[in-house]
Amino acid sequence: MAESFDSAESNLLCSENNSTCFDDVVVDDSGISPSWDHTNVNLDNVGSDSFLCFVAQSEEIVKVMVEKEKDHLPREDYLIRLRGGDLDLSVRREALDWIWKAHAYYGFGPLSLCLSVNYLDRFLSVFQFPRGVTWTVQLLAVACFSLAAKMEEVKVPQSVDLQVGEPKFVFQAKTIQRMELMILSSLGWKMRALTPCSFIDYFLAKISCEKYPDKSLIARSVQLILNIIKGIDFLEFRSSEIAAAVAISLKELPTQEVDKAITDFFIVDKVR
Known part of the structure; x- marks a missing residue:
């Protein structure tokens, strides 16, 4: 069973008044941020150094990687649940929409984008978000992107500065950090994922x-x-x-x- 939003209440809710620990979420009443076209990711502005890490691996290393890659995949029933409607496909789509936008804005390397998608899918496969709570989707996207950037990029802006493109919700650093910790825990701290x-x-x-x-x-x-x-x-x-x-x-x-x-x-x- 995927962990539910309610089952993580101790992490997400304040015990004294039952108000969310994410009360510092700021809502932009101007409306939902525009849809971004991410048909293609423009790698033209990515420096050549971004591809220095792509060096042919030895047979021995690849054997180990093949053995380990299953540990960095979503749950086996994830695709079935997405196709069957048990999981809201729009959550994934909306989160990826924002991640692509932020990645293009900062011109990060391709590996941070691959890791962001990996973290997102693995988390969604084990953690059930409530339907209709839109701010959680954006917070998840920001946290996945922030963690991936910390893993792969040399220079990473503050987490609050990653929220680009006139977002509907703006989160404080401590809120993003709580979400990051929830992702880390849910993924067993296996963040050097094989993609x-x-x-x-x-x-x-x-x-x-x-x-x-x-x-x-x-x-x-x-x-x-x-x-x-x-x-x-x-x-x-x-x-x-x-x-x-x-x-x-x-x-x-x-x-x-x-x-x-x-x-x-x-x-x-x-x-x-």
């Missing part, structure tokens, strides 16, 4: 037979990964499988070479 971006360098190197994949190819692969993970269908697959599919789709190779790359992956995959 498709973690595997893309390995598969590009495998398929291209180059130790260091071309940065332009990495950028195209990351762009495709970011576009894929906005939807829910990708939740059917492991991060390594998504990375393998993306690498193969962007590299035009003879059929026999593609088959060899896939075979090599499944040899690694046997360690699961």
Whole structure:
């Protein structure tokens, strides 16, 4: 059973007067913030240093990563609950809408965006938010993005400054920190998550037979990964499988070479 909002009352509610500990939420009465187009994530303004971390991993490291990646996935029934309506899909959509906007505003690297999505899906798979309480969605998005930025970015603004784009709700730092702690606890403090971006360098190197994949190819692969993970269908697959599919789709190779790359992956995959 997913933890409910009510079951976390000790964390979210003040015991003395039963008022929320998030009473410092400020509501902008001007209306809901506009919908943001995140069809594509523009990586043009991302510095080349953002791709320095994409270095082909050794077979031994990848084997360990494949073994560990299942620990960084949402609950197995998450996709079924999203498709069946048990979970409100609009919550995920709204949260991602804001995360994409904030990521574009600050020009952070792609890994922080991948981590934000990972934290969001893992949290939503184990924690049930009440329907209709809109401020919780924005608070969750801010907290996921803040945690991801702290994990990946060198320079991170104060959490209150991450709330960009005329948000309907504005949260104080202590409120965001409470939400961050709730996410950390719910995810078992496993924040160095393995995402498709973690595997893309390995598969590009495998398929291209180059130790260091071309940065332009990495950028195209990351762009495709970011576009894929906005939807829910990708939740059917492991991060390594998504990375393998993306690498193969962007590299035009003879059929026999593609088959060899896939075979090599499944040899690694046997360690699961």
